[in-house]
Amino acid sequence: MKTLSEKRQDMTRGLILDAAFELxxxxxxxxxxxxxxxxxxxxxxxxxxxxFPSREALLDAVAAWLLERMAIPAVPESREGLLGAPRLLYQAFEDRADTTRAALHPELIGRIRALQANGRWEAVSRLLAAIAPKAGAAEQRIAAANICYHLTASSWNYYRSAFGFELEECIACAEAAVRQALDGIGGVKRK
Incomplete structure (x- = not known):
């Protein structure tokens, strides 16, 4: 059980992070x-x-705080999971649109990428190696890059803001891109 002092510290830390988010x-x-x-x-x-002993420490904490609140679904572990990932991710981005857009702040996105996206890249790369073991390393890398690109808040936001797409249209775009990347790897098309 936390002491009163620990609870007060947690509250103050939360107040600071809430204020940063509001800004x-x-x-x-x-x-x-x-x-x-x-x-x-x-x-x-x-x-x-x-x-937070420095502005950098504050920004790191804000990035981690935003990432936690975005509640991004886990990386899929199968081809079918990858095909369904755009719907799960984009719905999470949509449900927390303010938080997601705040995470796209230029000073935060790199920090968030370091916390989360690199792990997503590694997981997708491992999955593609398992799905298409005969594909070359460069082909796997390109497919992983294309898939990961379309599984980002940046892509969701681009579809929403640049094209004015509704959520379902955004999901359809990302699903098509992921399906094309999966169908193209190793030259094997799958249903």
Missing amino acids: LREGAVSELTVRAVAQHAVISERTVFRY
Whole structure:
């Protein structure tokens, strides 16, 4: 059981991260500074620095916090799972659109990629090696890159904002791209 002091620390840390998220949601991207977060949370900068010793540490924590709230489904473990992944992922992005768009902030996306996307890349690469063991390494890499590209919040957001697509259209685009990558690997088409 947590002590009162530990609960207070958790609450303050949460308050800081909530304030950072609110700034991102309000479009104050350039304002994601320790000072702005402290002002938004109505606490001192010193308090923010007590929890996050630098702006970099704060951004790392915000990235991890956003990723946790996005509740991204696990990487599929089969060809069928990969084919269904766009629907699961895009629905999760849609359900948490504000959080997903905040995670696309230029100063956060690389941090989130380091926390999550690299693991997704490795898992998809292993799966493709199992699905098409006779395919060359370059062919597997290209297929993995194409699949991973379409299983990102960036792709979902692009379909939604650049084309004005509805969720189902976004899912259809990503499903088609994943299916084409899977059908093309090793020159073997599968139903």
